[in-house]
Amino acid sequence: MKPAHYVNGAFTVAGTPFPLCSPVDGQEIGTVPEASRETVDEAVNAARAAFQGAWGQTGTEERCAYLRRIADGIEARFEEFVAAEVADTGKPRELAATVDIPRAIGNFRAYADLAYGLSGRAYPTTVPAWSGSGQALSYTVRRPVGVVAIIAPWNLPLLLLTWKVAPALAAGNAVVAKPSEETPSTAALLAEVIDAVDLPPGAFNLVHGHGANAAGEHLTAHPGVDAIAFTGASATGSAIMRNAAAHVTPLSFELGGKNPALVFADADLERAVEGTLLSSFTHSGQICLCTERVYVQRPIFGAFVDALAERARQLDGYGPMISAEHRDKVLSYYRLAVEEGATVLAGGGVPVFGDARDGGYYVEPTVITGLPQTARTVREEIFGPICHVAPFDEEDEAIRLANDSPYGLAATVWTNDLSRAHRVAPRIDAGIVWVNCWNLRDLRTPFGGVKASGIGREGGEHSLDFFSEPVNVCVKI
Ligand code: NAD
Numbered sequence: 177m178k179p180a181h182y183v184n185g186a187f188t189v190a191g192t193p194f195p196l197c198s199p200v201d202g203q204e205i206g207t208v209p210e211a212s213r214e215t216v217d218e219a220v221n222a223a224r225a226a227f228q229g230a231w232g233q234t235g236t237e238e239r240c241a242y243l244r245r246i247a248d249g250i251e252a253r254f255e256e257f258v259a260a261e262v263a264d265t266g267k268p269r270e271l272a273a274t275v276d277i278p279r280a281i282g283n284f285r286a287y288a289d290l291a292y293g294l295s296g297r298a299y300p301t302t303v304p305a306w307s308g309s310g311q312a313l314s315y316t317v318r319r320p321v322g323v324v325a326i327i328a329p330w331n332l333p334l335l336l337l338t339w340k341v342a343p344a345l346a347a348g349n350a351v352v353a354k355p356s357e358e359t360p361s362t363a364a365l366l367a368e369v370i371d372a373v374d375l376p377p378g379a380f381n382l383v384h385g386h387g388a389n390a391a392g393e394h395l396t397a398h399p400g401v402d403a404i405a406f407t408g409a410s411a412t413g414s415a416i417m418r419n420a421a422a423h424v425t426p427l428s429f430e431l432g433g434k435n436p437a438l439v440f441a442d443a444d445l446e447r448a449v450e451g452t453l454l455s456s457f458t459h460s461g462q463i464c465l466c467t468e469r470v471y472v473q474r475p476i477f478g479a480f481v482d483a484l485a486e487r488a489r490q491l492d493g494y495g496p497m498i499s500a501e502h503r504d505k506v507l508s509y510y511r512l513a514v515e516e517g518a519t520v521l522a523g524g525g526v527p528v529f530g531d532a533r534d535g536g537y538y539v540e541p542t543v544i545t546g547l548p549q550t551a552r553t554v555r556e557e558i559f560g561p562i563c564h565v566a567p568f569d570e571e572d573e574a575i576r577l578a579n580d581s582p583y584g585l586a587a588t589v590w591t592n593d594l595s596r597a598h599r600v601a602p603r604i605d606a607g608i609v610w611v612n613c614w615n616l617r618d619l620r621t622p623f624g625g626v627k628a629s630g631i632g633r634e635g636g637e638h639s640l641d642f643f644s645e646p647v648n649v650c651v652k653i
Pocket residue numbers: 327328329330331332336354355356357385386387388389391392393396407408409410412413415416430431432433463464557559585625629630
């Protein structure tokens with residue numbers, strides 16, 4: 177694989193190449209060009225020219241038609257996209273084929289619909305005597321922000337990139353996107369699809385490379401960028417924020433999490449166990465929405481934890497950590513948990529397969545108990561297949577434990593008591609609360625976090641709000 181940059185409607189592999197390795201066996205599967213500061217400059221300048229030129233002249237209907245053609249273009253190359261996502265991430269094919277790529281297609285279709293259906297507001301305004309009396313009409317129109325930088329992580333590479341690219345283009349912005357250095361391939365395929373639908377040159381640009389002191393930082397610190405939409409780690413968000421401060425560049429941040437699940441004694445135990453298995457171990461815990469803290473009401477604590485550990489031990493067919501570095505980080509938390517006094521009920525180590533996967537970056541699905549709320553393992557985002565299960569007695573205590581975190585992205589509540597569900601959900605510090613389910617997403621709904629988990633909301637009109645500026649026009653009648 178040799179992903180290329182896409183700048184001003186042309187593909188280029190300018191820049192020093194770096195290796196791309198398969199997380200499944202550690203073998204090199206391709207090289208990626210590192211975008212230099214000059215390449216980032218060219219991309220930002222091309223985006224500016226497009227915004228001021230042909231792309232800036234397009235109407236909503238035309239832009240929505242482009243989005244639909246992009247969706248069709250991904251769909252037509254579905255298997256290629258799935259294969260590229262699987263090769264870069266090592267995730268099970270089923271996950272890429274049922275979640276990542278369909279959602280990327282869905283993102284373009286959803287934003288074609290949403291942008292087309294969007295309208296401004298109008299207010300009949302009474303004109304005061306000092307201004308001549310009578311009536312005026314105040315109405316709002318949306319203007320695109322301009323050139324937007326989009327930075328995506330490696331866990332859901334195309335899904336999260338397109339979750340921003342689609343609304344940014346729908347709102348009329350010109351885009352410079354940078355995927356994660358670990359997972360450039362589906363973004364490169366997206367550029368090919370966008371090229372094939374003849375989007376005006378410069379409307380969408382793609383640069384590859386690393387983050388700090390590299391392409392990512394060059395892009396987000398660039399004075400020619402009018403807004404930054406970023407998904408990634410909270411620490412990276414802070415670094416981007418410091419750079420963005422120089423130009424007061426608006427930011428949309430989707431950051432880390434340490435998501436709680438609350439399991440009440442009145443829950444359907446089987447459903448709660450299955451649901452927690454899914455929420456803690458899907459994509460080997462490498463989804464920002466994954467559960468890492470489980471609080472279980474004491475009467476069912478023993479039965480829950482035994483069943484969860486048993487299922488976790490039986491899991492197979494799971495994927496690896498994204499990189500050796502990330503595997504080492506996750507394993508360092510497995511060791512830390514034991515040092516902090518945890519009881520390991522399932523996993524805790526590295527699986528042995530007896531095949532090529534032993535050269536890859538796998539860790540075992542892990543269930544631990546016995547740590548205090550103050551333990552680092554319970555407070556810090558690990559981003560791997562591990563959850564800590566702790567008991568609670570009262571509803572208020574469960575809410576207090578859930579909220580005792582620097583993060584506030586998502587939470588899951590398992591209960592059969594309808595009143596409790598409605599009572600508890602809004603009291604949790606999180607942008608998203610799922611009741612008796614996990615990761616069900618309606619793309620029209622807000623998505624984002626509170627506290628260190630982010631700034632702003634994506635989804636539905638929220639993304640279009642970020643990627644456009646309302647202008648109030650007041651006409652005296
Ligand atoms: P990361 O922050 O290391 O990298 C994300 C992206 O930022 C990459 O493209 C990287 O190259 C770039 N980057 C890194 N440093 C940069 C800098 N100084 N300036 C500009 N760009 C820079 O995150 P990751 O390891 O790729 O992803 C995992 C993290 O992302 C986890 O913390 C996870 O919770 C979070 N995440 C959040 C959401 C959400 O929606 N809230 C979704 C997925 C992942």
